[in-house]
Amino acid sequence: MVPRPNxxxxxxxxxxxxxxxxxxxERGPAPMSAGYAAGMARRFDFIRTARLVMRRWRDADxxxxxxxxxxxxxxxxxxxxxxxxxxxxxxxxxxxFFDAQGFGLWAxxxxxxxxxxxxxxxxxxxxxxxxxxxxxxxxxLARRAWHHGYATEAAVAAVDVGLGGAGLxxxxxxxxxxxxxxxxxxxxxxxxxxxxxxxxxxxxxxPLRPHVAYxxxxxxxxxxKSAPAAQHGEQDQHDGDPGEYAVTDHDGERExxxxxx
Numbered sequence: 488m489v490p491r492p493n494x495x496x497x498x499x500x501x502x503x504x505x506x507x508x509x510x511x512x513e514r515g516p517a518p519m520s521a522g523y524a525a526g527m528a529r530r531f532d533f534i535r536t537a538r539l540v541m542r543r544w545r546d547a548d549x550x551x552x553x554x555x556x557x558x559x560x561x562x563x564x565x566x567x568x569x570x571x572x573x574x575x576x577x578x579x580x581x582x583x584f585f586d587a588q589g590f591g592l593w594a595x596x597x598x599x600x601x602x603x604x605x606x607x608x609x610x611x612x613x614x615x616x617x618x619x620x621x622x623x624x625x626x627x628l629a630r631r632a633w634h635h636g637y638a639t640e641a642a643v644a645a646v647d648v649g650l651g652g653a654g655l656x657x658x659x660x661x662x663x664x665x666x667x668x669x670x671x672x673x674x675x676x677x678x679x680x681x682x683x684x685x686x687x688x689x690x691x692x693x694p695l696r697p698h699v700a701y702x703x704x705x706x707x708x709x710x711x712k713s714a715p716a717a718q719h720g721e722q723d724q725h726d727g728d729p730g731e732y733a734v735t736d737h738d739g740e741r742e743x744x745x746x747x748x
Contacts, residue, residue: 530589
């Protein structure tokens with residue numbers, strides 16, 4: 488069953504002054520710049536779901552994010568874990584995309600504790616794959632955050648922003664064929680399998696080279712919003728495996744993306 492976005496109290500929030508309403512203990516984003524306001528109709532710096540806060544990145548996020556990226560289990564769909572320099576560079580690129588597009592890969596924290604647990608959001612599809620040039624939804628969560636349904640909850644909110652707020656026509660997601668937990672989350676978002684392909688940046692014969700691409704178009708998303716909401720228990724049985732999602736590297740290509748949680 489596909490959860491309705493409003494089940495999670497999604498609040499991709501924007502005021503005319505460019506500030507999101509604050510929640511207890513949360514300082515609102517800075518006012519949007521004149522450059523942004525001139526180039527875009529909206530920006531989405533803050534999302535509040537039933538259990539999560541999705542927001543712009545802070546310097547305090549870098550240390551736990553680096554620890555997550557150094558965990559071999561979290562990074563098992565990558566060629567290798569990321570060192571601190573590569574992890575910090577990925578945060579910089581995420582923030583640059585936010586500044587340019589008004590949305591991106593939000594830092595995710597548990598609302599009740601303020602604990603940083605990873606990211607979920609929207610990012611460009613790389614070249615050479617189905618959907619190249621479009622926008623994909625992806626996520627990566629620390630191991631302690633697995634098996635709570637957080638990946639699905641946050642991804643529902645991200646898709647709601649993309650198709651409902653930012654006006655995208657469709658959203659993609661891709662992962663290795665072997666990554667069945669990732670595909671389960673994609674299906675719960677209402678996405679359908681679009682194609683199988685061999686990832687061009689993974690060597691021939693590598694077990695993770697075979698990939699799948701899922702897609703959700705806006706008319707399909709509109710229909711899923713009226714579908715009965717899924718229960719958290721159903722989500723928790725499936726999601727929570729690592730959300731391996733490679734952010735862009737310095738040349739705008741992805742860091743050899745091997746999977747998505």
